[in-house]
Amino acid sequence: MPVKQEQIPGDAIVIRGARQNNLKNLTLAIPGGELVVVTGVSGSGKSSLVFDTLYAEGQRRYVETFSPYARQFLDRMDRPQVDAVEGIPPAIAIDQTNPVRTSRSTVGTMTELNDHLKLLFARAARLHCRGCGKPVVRDTPQSIYESLLQVPSQRLVISFPVNIPKNFTEKEVEQLLQRQGYTRIHARSKGRLEVIQDRIRMSSAERARVIEALESALRVGQGRVNVYPEKSGSDPDFSVWRYSSGLHCADCDIHYSEATPAAFSFNSPLGACETCRGFGRVIGVDFGLVVPDEAKTLRQGAVRPWQSPSFRECQDDLVKYAKKRGIPLDLPFNQLNSFQKNWVLEGEADWKSWRKSWPGTWYGVRRFFKWLETKAYKMHIRVLLSKYRAYTECGACHGTRLKPDALLWKLDGKSIHELMLLPVSRVNGFFQSLSIDGEAAGLVLREIRTRLGYLCEVGLGYLTLDRQSRTLSGGEVQRINLTTALGTSLVNTLFVLDEPSIGLHPRDMGRVIGVMQRLRDAGNSLVVVEHDPQIMFAADRILDMGPGP
Template identity: 50%
Template sequence: MTKLVIARRDHRRARRPPYPRCCAALAPKRTSPVDRNVAEAACVAAPADRGCVEIRGARQNNLKGIDLDLPLGQMTVITGPSGSGKSSLAFETIYAEGQRRYVETFSPYMRQFLDRMDKPRVDAIRGIPPAIAIEQANPVKSSRSTVGTMTEINDYVKLLMPRIARAFCPSCEREIRPETPQGIADAVVRELSGRSVLITFWIAVPAKTDAREFFQFLQQQGYLRVWLHGEVIRCDTNNPPARLGARVQVIQDRITISEENRSRLVEALETALRFGRDRINVVPVSGENVQRPTFNAQGATQPQAEIPFSKGWHCAHCDLDIRPPTPGLFSFNSPLGACPECRGFGRTIAIDLNRAIPDRSLSIAQGAVRVFRGEEMGESQKDLLRACAREEIDVHAPFEDLPKSDQDFVINGEKKNGKYEEDEDSGR
């Protein structure tokens, strides 16, 4: 319960008010300047471990210079009739002072971006911690309102999930992590230490360009070797291949993997990633022959000769880009994160077949489709009978005895390109 104290010059003679505690704010009380000085001095001189918020001479709005102590760590309820000063005490005095003192702890630069409340009319307040005020409001409910949106928990979840989310390739189910040259170098040194490897990147071959002309271009750029059909081909060879594919792997460097060569490895990876548009291969070799590696980026067995790596949110094995995790992907109110089936509403509009066809012992001719009965929908019943005759569906047999394909035709209509034709109005 809230403890009420009437400030006097002699605090030992303080007495309880004759009126109920809940109406204490209504009691008029005049405080002379001397009394205010004494109250403020007593508040400042009070021990810090009293464990309460001490308020002296609160005169905000219709408060009449009240004094009270609010215990910390307990729930205090302020009650009273309308106009007694409940909001003036709770929000415009206690909360305003707690929020004002908290904002004052920031630098002047930060304070200009924060909302500050006016200093309340009070003689002294001691022991008040930083305060928060929860607004009592009747939120407008919508079809997208959930417990998460109304409590604003979703806002924090949207920020948390992109940081803890793990992405997997939908094709090969390998985990996808944004790689860096340093991260790729760590994996290569860990798994291929002591081995000779080629660092290669793909480059597109212009249309109608023969091998000799393309190799001359590579030599002008400072590249002397390419990795083609599982072997190293020199660009200055007198017998270039008869034809090249749409793209060729250019050898950026050949390195023996060791801790001493880490800086050279990282430099080669950075250059290859830049020219290869964030796509590279690491090829373990012995002499001029490829040695099949025993790992991939996730440490699993890799049956291919080249070990692909890539930067960003990309599966190097499947050459598949995925969207990076962002808050929008984890919000059903965003087109990016909304369910494609319900579009973020959490429900779909569909036909209740138990109500559309309540009695399946009836035939189509007898009106098994309930909504097509009567004069208003009689034309739709005639259309259904004509369509069934075209598809050779028995309209006199009970609906429940019809084959599954015939029932699907009655419910969903005709198929086009293997899919049921959608109606713009009904979505079917």
């Protein structure tokens, strides 16, 4: 039977004389822009053709386009045993292995959603004061005027605060203000003067006069204006409306810095918690290991490290000071109240140092371990410390990994960490219903919606964005990489996949096939090593390898 000869298309990948591993001088052409499934019995050379020949050559050629300086930072692959490979584009391998070992990598960083979220929060989030919880906005003369229109019949005093520098007296500051025409003082306090700019009644005052008074007060008051209702009686400060032209809560007198994308990233020194450096955990004394059996009393040896002969003296100190302070020695540890437990573990609050406070003040378990750390140059001390150390949640950021100010910026009432804790499906719903003004923010929002939609399409809607990458299964990593490739809108690229059906329920296979077809329709070539009939039926071509006649 004659073999049908097919003309090789111009964009095909042509392999001539492949001899890698099990391949026996194989020559073939793989059409570009198609989904090709490579199948066959074990040992037939599927992986040798797809990964060790196709991917290796595509990656090697791509890396060679960089400068010699840049190439030293990239993984370089050996040239495969092949006579020639023609028409091969840059290659990306998406396999089942999970190479991530660092806890800094999360689902959000792998999918690049974190990068888009920090851009969106820097542009569109609203700041809320840490003191009063109210939104912090920049006031302008026009916005202040609009808010004052709500009290048209009230006679108002427009004033601004002036802080008295330490190298000036109050009288000298008043003389400087008088030279500028400000002669009336509304109120005096320690280190501050409330200077009157104007007195007005909104119902009769011209708009230009009010705006001019507010502009002058903001300029001389360094961005702060206070408006008092004029009231007869002994208490002129009955109520006050405070305004500020900067990122400053006028009520709490707290200044805030501008939002930058780096402030919302735990992988940046500008945004990472200073205590845990963005890991969310710190290594320290685990009191669960120090007091392993809470049914024991203090006299029976509830504090385990003090029961050895080396530190028996500390157990004697505990008994001695517990008697002095009225701490029960014969009550099980789990029946002590919170104050008594804190006394045992943290020591007394008026402790200053070993030289000044001991003896006389109880040091507690934590200070005992801090003292041990000064002796850590001894091997047996390091071994002892390792027995009672464990990773615990960072007390400064409470596991958010970010500096506290980053959590004050919110989108529709949710901070960036609150969104990270939600499943992808709920985050997707949140952003689908979110409306934002501004062209740049709209572009970022559209990209976020697209990537979240891809994750839901491949059945990963149950993951959270803060899930560590190293805890993901091979199938989850492969699907995340697929959606990341789809989200980056790559074209004219060769994608090499290694059995994407492994570990997938048949219901999810259709979703993965849909993603692969989208990559193909975008102008990419896909070569998939696979045995699943569903993917084989969806393929444009099938390459069956193995022993033949």
